[in-house]
Amino acid sequence: MSTSSDLSPPPPSLLRPLDFPHKVLMGPGPSNCPPRVLAACALPMLGHLHPEFIKIMDEVKEGLKYAFQTDNTWTFVISGTGHAAMEAACSNLLEQDEVALVCQNGIWGERFADMVERNGSVAQKLIRPMGEVFNLKEIEEGLQKHKPKILFITHGESSGATAQPLEGIGELCHKNNCLLLVDSVAALGGVPMYMDKFGIDVLYSGSQKVLSSPPGASPISFSNRAREAVLNRKSRCRSYYFDANELANYWGCDDKPRRYHHTAPITSVYALREGLARLAELGLEESWKNNKVCAEQLWEGVEKMGLELLVPQKELRNPCVTAIKVPDGVNWKDVSDYAMKNYRVEISGGLGMMAGKIWRVGIMGYNATPDNIRLVLRGLKEGVENCKK
Ligand code: PMP
DSSP: OOOGGGSOOOOGGGGSOOOOOOOBOOSSSOOOOOHHHHHHHTSOOOOTTOHHHHHHHHHHHHHHHHHHTOOOSEEEEEESOHHHHHHHHHHHHOOTTOEEEEEESSHHHHHHHHHHHHTTOEEEEEEOOTTOOOOHHHHHHHHHHHOOSEEEEESBOTTTOBBOOOTTHHHHHHHTTOEEEEEOTTTBTTBOOOTTTTTOSEEEOOSSSTTOSOSSEEEEEEOHHHHHHHHTOSSOOSOSTTOHHHHHHHTTOSSSOOOOOSOOOHHHHHHHHHHHHHHHHHOHHHHHHHHHHHHHHHHHHHHHTTOOBSOOOGGGBOTTEEEEEOOTTBOHHHHHHHHHHHHOBOOEEOOGGGTTTEEEEEOOGGGOOHHHHHHHHHHHHHHHHHHBO
């Protein structure tokens, strides 16, 4: 029998109160949550199949259909962050040796191609540098050359700060017997999205960006075409956790009684419900406009400071994530640290090839306000002046 002297002591850090700073999160996510979302996180627990929780799940589905502008029956939530939704899309749509054509103009295409290969499928790539977008001609050529089962493209690139025009891509995909998969983690709610009108077959997003909720509950939707493809697979989905048949049942998207598949992140679903309620009250058009107005305020302020934006064409910039080139003689991290220390505002650095070369500023949902943009501009301007090497 063990005695108390065998026990290691409880960690002293946990015997002190939680030490918590307040910050304005103006990086590419997570963004700050409005009080109603935080209040939802503090609500008592419900069971994952209790009728009251099912009602909340149903409200979330309605909110997602609105945010995505879709009538798809298979519209639900993946328990996990944006990467989980990516994995879910990949593992449900692709079987062994099937081909995905991946448009890569930043780290999201790169990561999706990695997931495709881990799934035993084949990733062919269309590659553009960060800061550029794809045109219909090259997409059509890629579809004809590789004859893929799916085409992956990122709507709002958060590493290269571009907004991919989506009109016409769905039509090309369908003409070539291909499904269109779109990542709108860093754009949904801040950039116009019409899932059905654009002919998108699978669309996913995240909760912690424009939806202003905590990370961990990621929206996803499958068109009838994509649903049929999943239902007609020759092999079972390699992932139990992400199997869309099971998830669609748990989320009440088929005509069978709901079964326990896993325990939904109950509190994150309450919070997402409130994030979606905020979007519904504001209205999509107003939300898109807010983002545009704030992004233009930021772009103008940055250029006035003599700094350069990574994406020269205004119409191709992602209004949810702006990339600003770090000038010679300045260390991006010093400026970012300056802004955090003096103004408690987050300005992020670059990812992948752009690490050290750009700052990234996120304009997302609840944080999309002129005051927050002024704070970023102030932190950035003073930071650059104070941190010149
Ligand atoms: N796709 C894009 C475009 C993103 O910006 C992100 C998050 N930065 C993800 C996917 C992955 O999301 P998460 O970090 O929530 O897993």
